[in-house]
Amino acid sequence: MNREEFLASWNEKFRPQEDGAQLPPHHHHCLGCGPDNPHGHHLTVHRRGEEVHATHIFDERHVGAPGIAHGGAVATVLDDLFGYLLYLTGGPAVTRQLEVLYASPVILGTTYRLAARVLRAEGRKLYVEADMRDVEGSLVASAAALFLSVDVTHFDQGMPR
Numbered sequence: 001m002n003r004e005e006f007l008a009s010w011n012e013k014f015r016p017q018e019d020g021a022q023l024p025p026h027h028h029h030c031l032g033c034g035p036d037n038p039h040g041h042h043l044t045v046h047r048r049g050e051e052v053h054a055t056h057i058f059d060e061r062h063v064g065a066p067g068i069a070h071g072g073a074v075a076t077v078l079d080d081l082f083g084y085l086l087y088l089t090g091g092p093a094v095t096r097q098l099e100v101l102y103a104s105p106v107i108l109g110t111t112y113r114l115a116a117r118v119l120r121a122e123g124r125k126l127y128v129e130a131d132m133r134d135v136e137g138s139l140v141a142s143a144a145a146l147f148l149s150v151d152v153t154h155f156d157q158g159m160p161r
């Protein structure tokens with residue numbers, strides 16, 4: 001996909017998304033949500049009111065200590081979920097700062113529920129938070145991040161020359 005096609009597909013994704021809708025992946029090879037990335041998490045995310053929700057099971061590709069998800073893999077999923085809030089706020093932004101609290105080990109092969117929301121927006125700054133819970137509702141991890149809105153030309157930096 002060249003730059004123009006990529007840009008067109010991204011603009012299409014920013015159309016208003018109905019409550020309950022499954023939101024589109026950032027792109028097909030995104031580490032968090034791209035369906036065509038064999039190393040990725042293949043996150044599936046829905047809009048729930050002013051939040052975005054996902055259910056996720058970490059597997060052997062994400063192992064840190066035996067049987068337990070790597071903290072970086074957990075951070076990846078939380079960061080990517082934040083990237084879905086951009087469909088609600090309506091424009092591209094990137095992570096400037098990310099803080100993760102690991103409340104308890106994330107066990108491979110276990111279902112977790114994630115939710116993220118915008119706390120506040122100040123100019124280009126978007127303050128967001130997320131939590132990840134087990135099916136009983138106990139908190140296993142939470143995250144807070146600052147996203148900064150960017151012009152689409154930001155993504156030109158990664159385009160093949």
Ligand SMILES: CCCCCCCCCCCCCCCC(=O)SCCNC(=O)CCNC(=O)[C@H](O)C(C)(C)COP(=O)(O)OP(=O)(O)OC[C@H]1O[C@@H](n2cnc3c(N)ncnc32)[C@H](O)[C@@H]1OP(=O)(O)O
Pocket residue numbers: 003006007010026079080081082083092093094095096097124125146148150152153155156
């Ligand atoms: C061809 C097109 C295709 C499009 C296709 C799109 C695909 C879209 C995929 C998305 C997928 C998402 C997936 C998950 C999200 C990632 O993973 S995003 C990837 C990881 N993040 C990055 O790569 C970002 C790397 N960092 C940067 O590029 C630059 O630092 C940034 C974020 C653009 C900011 O640069 P900058 O604009 O020069 O920022 P700067 O002027 O220093 O600061 C701006 C303001 O923020 C304030 N600020 C900065 N840091 C802080 C802080 N920690 N606390 C408080 N204030 C702060 C500054 O004081 C300043 O305030 P003002 O002076 O304006 O009042």
